Amino acid sequence: MNNHYFQTAxxxxxxxxxxxxxxxxxxxxxxxxxxxxxxxxxxxxVTYADSEFQLWSELHHEKxxxxxxxxxxxxAMGVPRIIDDLAYLTHCDRLAFLRHKGxxxxxxxxxxxxxxxxxxxxxxxxxxxxxDSKSLLSLAPYIEMxxxxxxxHSQVVKTIVxxxxxxRTGSTVYCRDSxxxxxxxxxxxxxxxxxxxEHRNLDDEQVEAIAAFAQIHDIGKTQLPESLMYDxxxxxxxxxxxxxxxxxxxxxxxDEIVSSVGNPSHPSITLLNQIMRFQYEYLDGSGxxxxxxxxxxxxxxxxxxxANIFDSMTxxxxxxxACSVTEALLELEKMVQQGKLDALCVDALxxxxxxxxxxxxxxxxxxxxxxxx
Numbered sequence: 003m004n005n006h007y008f009q010t011a012x013x014x015x016x017x018x019x020x021x022x023x024x025x026x027x028x029x030x031x032x033x034x035x036x037x038x039x040x041x042x043x044x045x046x047x048v049t050y051a052d053s054e055f056q057l058w059s060e061l062h063h064e065k066x067x068x069x070x071x072x073x074x075x076x077x078a079m080g081v082p083r084i085i086d087d088l089a090y091l092t093h094c095d096r097l098a099f100l101r102h103k104g105x106x107x108x109x110x111x112x113x114x115x116x117x118x119x120x121x122x123x124x125x126x127x128x129x130x131x132x133x134d135s136k137s138l139l140s141l142a143p144y145i146e147m148x149x150x151x152x153x154x155h156s157q158v159v160k161t162i163v164x165x166x167x168x169x170r171t172g173s174t175v176y177c178r179d180s181x182x183x184x185x186x187x188x189x190x191x192x193x194x195x196x197x198x199x200e201h202r203n204l205d206d207e208q209v210e211a212i213a214a215f216a217q218i219h220d221i222g223k224t225q226l227p228e229s230l231m232y233d234x235x236x237x238x239x240x241x242x243x244x245x246x247x248x249x250x251x252x253x254x255x256x257d258e259i260v261s262s263v264g265n266p267s268h269p270s271i272t273l274l275n276q277i278m279r280f281q282y283e284y285l286d287g288s289g290x291x292x293x294x295x296x297x298x299x300x301x302x303x304x305x306x307x308x309a310n311i312f313d314s315m316t317x318x319x320x321x322x323x324a325c326s327v328t329e330a331l332l333e334l335e336k337m338v339q340q341g342k343l344d345a346l347c348v349d350a351l352x353x354x355x356x357x358x359x360x361x362x363x364x365x366x367x368x369x370x371x372x373x374x375x
Contacts, residue, residue, distance in 0.1 A: 013269050014051035014207045017151045021144050022053045028140040029133075034105065034126040037152050040067065040077075040119055047073070047122065050206045051152060062196050062206060063096060070094070076112050077119045082138055083110040087130040100126060109133035113149045123148055155207060158268050159214050165259045166218040182365035183313060184217035189361045190309035190351070191216035197350030202301050211270040212302050215277050219306050222252025249291055253278050276300035281307055286341040301344075308334065308347040312358075317367045327358050 012020075014037075022035040036052040047070070049063045067074050076083040085091065085108040088101050100108065105126040113120050123145050125133060170180060192213040199209055256278050260271060280303035283289035285296050289307075292298075315330035325333065331352055337343045351358060 013205070014151060014155055015053065015205055018051050018053040018148065021148050021151075025141055025144050029125075029137050031127045031129055031132045032125055033128050034124075035148070036124045036126075037121060037148065038063075038124065039121040039152070039156075042118075048206070050121070050210065052205075062199055062209070065096070073110060073122065076110060077122075080112055080114070082112070082133075082135070084108070084133050084135075084138075086133075089130070104128055106130040107132040109138060111138060111145055113145070115149075115153060120149075121152070155268065155270065158263070158266050159211050159270050161263050162256075162259055162274065163214050163218055165262065166221050166256070169255065169259075170218070170221055170224055182367060183220075183317075185365045186313050186361055187219065187306070187309055188213050188217040189365075190312055190358070191305055193354045193357065194305045194309060194347045194350040197353070198301070198305065198344075198346050201346060204301070208269070208273060208302075211273050212277070212305060215270075215274050215302075216306050216309060219277055219281055219310065220248065220252065221255050222248035222250070224251075224255075249279070249282065273302045276302045277306050279303070281310065283307070284337075284342040285344065288342065304344040305347055308343055308351070311337070311343070312351060316358075316362055327355050327362070331355070 018035045018037065022032055025032050025035070034052070034054050036054075037050050038047040039050045040046070041048055045067050046064050047067050067077065072083050085097075088097055088106055088108060091097050097108075105128060107127045107130050109125040109132075111123045111125070113123060125141075127133070167184075192209065195204060195209040195212050198204065199206075204212075256274060260266075260274070280292070280294060280299055283292060283294045283299045283303060284307075285299060285304075287293045287295040289299075312330055312334060315325045315333060316327060318324045331348070334343060334348045334351070338345045338348050
């Protein structure tokens, strides 16, 4: 198998910072390097990595490319967009952010993967008139290295998720809800991770990885018998013990998948391990399998735990009706008061109730659990 990515890598923000220092040999006035990925499905540019990664609150940003005329033209023509002096531009909130941070000039270099636009590398300097076509041409090798670093990380996460999805769809217990549950989990987890990012120092790279891995968090259930998956009654003690075995199953499956893609030493693998091992732990120690408490439970697992409980509450089961979004949030609040869940993670959902309803409507569970008409 040809693994087209770095087998060992530092976090992307650190890689960008190091590349910026190397760029100084050709362009010593560069003060910031960042990368925004293009999401083709939503036609949005999404911040992804930044050499100034201490600025947690300013990292997370998303905008439709169709609303950004100059960048849209740059992407279509494949030529950089250069701004000599940001002081004269007031039409964009992102430019206002850059001016507030003291930056005066900017260059946006469009990137392409397999001849398709994939995002922008942004360069900023504190002085005006820093960038021109000649200076950007001298930086081309570094831009290529930066793009490969970004694509490398994305490919690691994408490959693991694709392998897991392929395995899951081949399972006898796979049904439409397995797919829809994964999509809902990704959406809920993204909401929570973006909200807590500023407070808990999560960067865009980590937010994206946590959301991607959340959709395959329950892959261990593919090893459970159909009779257990489609049981119409709440579990007794023996059934509960059997059901909980899916944690060990999931860890084993993911270890095998990671091994099959070359055991890359990437920060995202740490997040994956945290989710798979600790997603059923509660902060008061009443969870399983380890009974961890408080800071022993990693943030990635806390996020997925809240998302999963919310999804369970707001979908129908054969033995219970779905709660409304409001009712589910009230129940989650009770669990916060009991010391079980991270309050910040629950707060994140409260502020996005209309969006949560849209996700539930877009990805509904089947009318009959486990069966397709």
